[in-house]
Amino acid sequence: MGIQQTFYEAMREHGITRRSFLKFCSLTAAGLGLGPEFAGKIAYALETKPRTPVIWLHGLECTCCSESFIRSGHPLAADVILSMISLDYDDTLMAAAGYQAEEILEQTIAKYDGNFILACEGNPPLNEDGMYCIQGGKPYVEKLRRMASHCKAIIAWGSCASWGCVQAAKPNPTRATPIHKVITDKPVIKVPGCPPIAEVMTGVITYMLTFDRFPELDRQGRPKMFYSQRNHDKCYRRANFDAGQFVERFDDEGARKGYCLYKMGCKGPTTHNACSTVEWNGGLSWPVKSGHGCLGCSEDNFWDRGSFYSAVTDLNVVGQVESRADKIGAVLAGAAVVGVAAHAAASVISHTKDNNKGGDSHD
Amino acid sequence: MNSNVASGPHDPANQKAVYVFEAPVRLWHWLHTFSFLTLAVTGYLIADPLPSPIGIPSDHFLMGNIRLIHFIAAYVFAIGFAVRIYWALVGNRFSREIFYLPFWRADWWKDLFYELGFYLFLIRKQHKTLGHNPLAQTAMFFLNTLMTFFMIGTGFALYGQGLGEGSWADQGFGWIIPLLGGEQATRNWHDMGMWIMLVFVIIHIYMAVRADIIGRESSVSTMIGGWRLFKDDQP
Ligand code: HEM
Ligand code: HEM
Ligand code: SF4
Ligand code: SF4
Numbered sequence: 001m002g003i004q005q006t007f008y009e010a011m012r013e014h015g016i017t018r019r020s021f022l023k024f025c026s027l028t029a030a031g032l033g034l035g036p037e038f039a040g041k042i043a044y045a046l047e048t049k050p051r052t053p054v055i056w057l058h059g060l061e062c063t064c065c066s067e068s069f070i071r072s073g074h075p076l077a078a079d080v081i082l083s084m085i086s087l088d089y090d091d092t093l094m095a096a097a098g099y100q101a102e103e104i105l106e107q108t109i110a111k112y113d114g115n116f117i118l119a120c121e122g123n124p125p126l127n128e129d130g131m132y133c134i135q136g137g138k139p140y141v142e143k144l145r146r147m148a149s150h151c152k153a154i155i156a157w158g159s160c161a162s163w164g165c166v167q168a169a170k171p172n173p174t175r176a177t178p179i180h181k182v183i184t185d186k187p188v189i190k191v192p193g194c195p196p197i198a199e200v201m202t203g204v205i206t207y208m209l210t211f212d213r214f215p216e217l218d219r220q221g222r223p224k225m226f227y228s229q230r231n232h233d234k235c236y237r238r239a240n241f242d243a244g245q246f247v248e249r250f251d252d253e254g255a256r257k258g259y260c261l262y263k264m265g266c267k268g269p270t271t272h273n274a275c276s277t278v279e280w281n282g283g284l285s286w287p288v289k290s291g292h293g294c295l296g297c298s299e300d301n302f303w304d305r306g307s308f309y310s311a312v313t314d315l316n317v318v319g320q321v322e323s324r325a326d327k328i329g330a331v332l333a334g335a336a337v338v339g340v341a342a343h344a345a346a347s348v349i350s351h352t353k354d355n356n357k358g359g360d361s362h363d
Numbered sequence: 364m365n366s367n368v369a370s371g372p373h374d375p376a377n378q379k380a381v382y383v384f385e386a387p388v389r390l391w392h393w394l395h396t397f398s399f400l401t402l403a404v405t406g407y408l409i410a411d412p413l414p415s416p417i418g419i420p421s422d423h424f425l426m427g428n429i430r431l432i433h434f435i436a437a438y439v440f441a442i443g444f445a446v447r448i449y450w451a452l453v454g455n456r457f458s459r460e461i462f463y464l465p466f467w468r469a470d471w472w473k474d475l476f477y478e479l480g481f482y483l484f485l486i487r488k489q490h491k492t493l494g495h496n497p498l499a500q501t502a503m504f505f506l507n508t509l510m511t512f513f514m515i516g517t518g519f520a521l522y523g524q525g526l527g528e529g530s531w532a533d534q535g536f537g538w539i540i541p542l543l544g545g546e547q548a549t550r551n552w553h554d555m556g557m558w559i560m561l562v563f564v565i566i567h568i569y570m571a572v573r574a575d576i577i578g579r580e581s582s583v584s585t586m587i588g589g590w591r592l593f594k595d596d597q598p
Contacts, residue, residue, distance in 0.1 A: 218528060220541050228528035230546070244425030245415040254415055263412060270546035300545045312410050315551050316544070325551045326410060329558025336562040340569040343482075350484050351577050 007046040007209065021046075028206045031199060032215075033225055045210045052209055053108055053116040055147060056090035059140050060133050060167045060176050061122025065158040066092050068195035071281070072202050081202050091135075102136045105143075109150045117208065118151035120144065120161045124182055125174035132174040141182065148183040153214065155189050155205065156180065162190035162222075163300040170304050180221065189214050190221045192273075194297035199278050200226045220300075222272065231276040231294050232268035237261065255291060265309035266293030273298040381493055383457050383591045391447040392586055395511075398440040399560065402514075405433035406557050434522065441515045457494040461503045471497050489579050493591060499570065506563035510556055517553040521546070 005013075011021055025046070026039035058066075070093070072081075089104045096104060108116055125132035130139030148154060156179040159165040167176040180188045191204055204223055207215045215223040232238065240246070240260040247254040247264050262269065268276070271294050275286040287294055293309070296302040306314030306324065315323045384392075408429050416423045451459045465471045475497035480486040482498065490496065495503060520539040523532030524546060543549045574582035581592040 219537060224528060230524060233525070239420040242427035243416065243420040243423035244412060244427075244429075245420055245423070246412060248415075259415060267547060270550060272546070296547060299547060300541075301548070305547055312554055313547060313551055315555060316548070325554035325558065329555060329561070332558055332562050333565065336565040340565055344569065344573065346484060347573060347577065354487065 005051050006049055007051045010051045011046075028203070028210075031203045032207055042206075042210045049210075049212070052152075052212075053112050054119055054205070054209075055105065055108055055116055055151070056093075056119040056121065057140075057144060057147060058091055059120065059122030059124050059144065059160070060174070061158070061160045061165075063092060063121070064195040065121045065160075065201070066090075068198045069157075069201050072198035081205060105147060109147070113150050114152055116151055117153055117155065117205075118147050118186075119155040119157060119205070120179050121157040122160045123164060123168070123176050123178050125167070125176045126182070127173070127175040132176075144179075144182065148186055151186060153187045153189070153208070154179060154183060155191060155208070157191055157201065158196055159192045159194045159297060159302070162192040163302075165194060166303045168303075187214065188221060189217060189223060192222065192227075192298040192300075196298070197226075197274055197278050197280060200274055218272075226274045226278075227272045227298070229272065229274075229277075230269060231271050231273055231288070232266075234276040235260075235268055235288060236276070237288060250291070258291075261288060261291075261293040262311055264293050265307055265311060265313075267296030267299070267302070267308075268294040271296040271299050271302075379593055379596065381591045382589055383455075383493055383585060384589045385450075385454055385458060386589065387446070387450045388454065388458050389586055389589055391443055391450070394439060394443045395447075398436045398443065399564070401436035402433060402440060403557055403561060405429050405436065406554070409433060410554055437515075437518055437522070440511075441519070444511055444515065460494045460500055461508050464501060464504050475501065491579055491593060502563060502566070506559060507567075510560050510563070514553065514556045514560070517543070517549050517556065520549055521553060 008021065012018075016024075022039075022043060025043040026036070028042055029036065029038040032038075056066075089101070089108065091101060094101065094104075124130060124139075124141035124144050126141060130141035133140040135143060156162045160167065160176075161179045164172075164176055164178045167174065168178070180190070189204065189208075191201060193200070200223075203226065204215065207223075215225055218224050218228060232241070235241070237258060237260045240258070241262055245254060245257075245259040247259045247261050249255065250264065260266070266288065268288065273294075275294065276288065279286045279289070295308050296305070299305075301316070304314075304316060310324075312324055312326045315325055315328070317323050409426075412426060412429075416425055448462070451462050474490065477486065477490060478496045478498040481489055494500075516536055516539050519532045520536040523530055523535070523537050524540070526532050540546055540549050543552055571582050571586070574580070575584070579594050581590070581594075585591045
């Protein structure tokens, strides 16, 4: 592992041919939505730039991000990228274990201080000084803080690292906390999803390694190239939505005809992700294509938002109590009508009384 | 004079008729009413759509039209409100009443409690009011003025998501979405806002009609013609 080794050399060392390397460059350029001339630029960058190490940490998580990542639709991309990153540290994928593995972290800090990328899958629990996630005898949050203080930038993989996800669901007993709320002095890019799409993950990491910077981010720190649109904006059932043709039950005529799943609680209209364009498993399918609504898995707090099967969901104001806007609202409006009717009745009575008395009230 | 309540025989409030609501205020009121009702009906149908029309999708544009009407009414609602804000700056003193609460004035609080007592049937004699009484003013400030800002803010933030990242609506209002916890949460709050305004409207229309029938001064006709007519010349 020479310090001056380039990405290209690292790949060759792992048995990637030059031909595959060039194919990978054009694939990546296309995947990122860049013009064909960028294939050459990517190749040049990877040939000449010293390799940026990637350290991949795991906190509280289910490892679905890793599972998604290694099943990238383009096996070539997965091979190439794994050869670029597995060199360093990923406790699920690497061969080393125990002290040997933990030592790699210290070596990386010594050799590449301020110059490696920290990819975080999962998040640290903060309650009880982080005792709910122990790795190598120490709370994970300490390991995260130590590595973060020496890294160049952080990738928050998936909804766990980006938002908290199910382990942060109310009442969040371990206080699982997303990365950007724990590490505040390093740039963090969020790649949310449960898991994120493999092509999105490889696209983001390749962009960062080749161009040495984050792709353009949106207001919430997500790469615009994959998260600027909602699933609803490019959904192939959008024509049915606009026509007003909705599935009402999973076994009705509309379901058989492939109508829009909005009334079944599809969260496509509020979910920023690339599922409706990139799709899953190498472009094979995605939830709506198989007849089920989007759960909104890449959005903040989707796990506590209420039903996956209704369009209007919880307001998250009154704890465990059902707090859907339409239900509270209907009760409020009903109460207003009843109140008005009662007040009107009382007004008539008191007004009549006053008139009979020839009282002070006027008409 | 500061207070809206008649204080003595020479107070203008004891005249028979006073010009209160200028034409732009009246025009805005009815524009606001009809755009709000349109937004509420179409908004409800967005949250809970109508039964599906039969046939191929290209033959229909039901949901599309409902959303289109919602957005057209939204522009009327928002531009009307912007003009109304301008009029608050240049109009008469009544034109400013719905935009602030004079909570620093002791007599305002006194009137507020007086009105509360009146509407709870604890006080028999009704005050005469030129503009809005403090109770109405409070309700209008919180449940209409602030909620109108809120509905326009959340509405255009959602609209910006449809127009696309970087569109004017996204740049101007998109920051509201993370503040409320994401787009689904923003929609839910936008929905809740409708119900809150609807509660105001139900009570508001009742109060307006009630005041017309048994109050001491004209009400609905004041919002149409602008003149406040008093039914007696007592203080
Ligand atoms: C008082 C005024 C308004 C009321 C009562 C109202 C009501 C509603 C309701 C009930 C919904 C459905 C929310 C849900 O699905 O849970 C909605 C959606 C929406 N409203 Fe409004 N709204 C108002 C003003 C506005 C304004 C000023 C805009 C600005 C353009 C706007 C834009 C939207 C948008 C973009 C949606 C989402 C529709 C979709 O993408 O399908 N609304 N509105
Ligand atoms: C048919 C329905 C309505 C009637 C008969 C009505 C009647 C009135 C009347 C009589 C006033 C003057 C109140 C006063 O003298 O203090 C008024 C003011 C007002 N109304 Fe309505 N209203 C209606 C609908 C609405 C709706 C739907 C809204 C809001 C969404 C609304 C918002 C207001 C506001 C904000 C004012 C204060 C106007 C200002 O000072 O600029 N009204 N309305
Ligand atoms: S199925 Fe979902 S994403 Fe597709 S058009 Fe309907 S609501 Fe939108
Ligand atoms: S369709 Fe929705 S729930 Fe499914 S993976 Fe995509 S964003 Fe997540």
